[in-house]
Amino acid sequence: MRMSDLTGDMDDGALEGAPTLIAHAAAVDHAARHSLDVSIDDFFVPDEGRLGERTRLALGRLLQALIDTVGGEVVGHAVRLLRAQGEEAKANALGRVDLLDRLRGPGVLCDRALMAELIGRVRQELMAGFMPAQAPEEPDRPSLINRMVQHPDRVLAQAALAVLTAESRRRAVREAGPLSRSDLPAELHHRLVWLIAAALREECLEVAGSQAALDRALAESAQRSLAAHDEGDRLEAAVMRLAAAVDARADELVDLMTESLGGRRVTLFAGLLAHALGIEYPLARDIVLDADGSRLWIALRALAFGREAIARIGVALIEADPRRDVERFADLLDTIMAVDTDAARESLSLLRLPVDFRAAIMDVERRAR
Known part of the structure; x- marks a missing residue:
């Protein structure tokens, strides 16, 4: 393009397009202000709340x-x-x-x-x-889920197979x-x-x-x-059915949960935790995924988990989640073990209430402040 093309006479089409350009500029100005507001809000989001x-x-x-x-x-x-x-x-x-x-x-x-x-x-x-x-x-020993699939208890075996099927359908988030x-x-x-x-x-x-x-x-x-x-075909629903079919005793739960994490089956770990505590799967998942970890440690103490099991679980979660701190966990371990099992169970009683009831309780408490 030559300079003369830019400095020549204005055509009629340009005159007709001028109002459109003005309107577009006004819209861009509004969008720029909104973008700034979003950027400011994003800057002040605390690190613990940021994705x-x-x-x-x-x-x-x-x-x-x-x-x-x-x-x-x-x-x-x-x-x-x-x-x-x-x-x-x-x-x-x-x-x-x-x-x-x-x-x-x-x-x-x-x-x-x-x-x-x-x-x-x-x-x-x-x-x-x-x-x-x-x-x-x-x-040479089969994985936990494969042993469950081969279990002579037909209900347990079918529930385990349903988990494997649901896992195969659940596409990895990186795909x-x-x-x-x-x-x-x-x-x-x-x-x-x-x-x-x-x-x-x-x-x-x-x-x-x-x-x-x-x-x-x-x-x-x-x-x-x-x-x-x-919704019964969902992986989370299948895991909860498997946890119910297993219905692990207290002395079985430690090995099942630590082995499920060892096999990178976070959903199974959360499902076993949910069933053992008598809570919904989404809440158990939140407890497991919470980088703070306090609720999980209290939950594990409520289930009478010992020091070695909690340490193994803590290390596995730390290795998978960069938000967690191994030194902080090590410093906290003695305090975790000092929590009395009965006191831990009592502190979790609210979590066993229906989710809508808990939400209503929190709403009432918030309004009362």
Whole structure:
């Protein structure tokens, strides 16, 4: 381009585009201010509340995969229904919607329960992935889960096989691409499906064609996805069934839990802990993943775990989680062992209450302050 091209006369198209440029500049100014607000908020987030880089990246991949998977189910069937009715414009528009951008933009996905589940899932899988496998004391002995699969108790063996099957479906968080299923609890899967259907509807409101036909197609497609979802197939549900089938005695629990971590099966460790304490799996998972560790040490003392077992578990978790400090754990070990078993059990009594009851108690306490 020559300098004369830049300094020549103004054409009519430029005059017509001037208001658009002004509006765009105003929008950019607003976006810049919002970006600054976000940056300031991010700077003041305390370190303990900040997602690590690998967790953030894995969470982004999981969220994208979930939207692609569930959205793909809804869009694919809705497109077929619309094309069967001659609604080509609506069908084509559905396939072009960037669902993640549409849902993330207005903060629709900032759902506490959904994000808690996804963050917990990502962290448990990252922990398992970065946990060094421990060599078995007997090299020729099958792994814990394989011994359970071969167990003569049919209920236990089938429960163990269900865990292996669920593990094979659960894609590693470091991989990309769609999932075989959402693997979400039913309530969260339902919520996500309807959010996706609503987002698709809004994006196609201005497209030519019958809006009623689009609404019917989206509703039918969403209901089809909901009908196909079975939360009992989730890895976490399978692990809880296995823990119930094992129903470990106190003297068996130490070996089972330490060996499950040695085999990098964080979900099984959390499931055994949940069953032993009589709490829900998500809470047990949170206790295991919490870098502070205090709740886990109290829980293990409530189960009468000894010094060696707690030390082995602590070291395994420290090696898998850079947020944990081995020196702090070593300094704390004597204090952990000084906790009386009965006192530990009493301190955990609130955790055994239903999750909604606990939430209500905390809400009332917060309002009373």
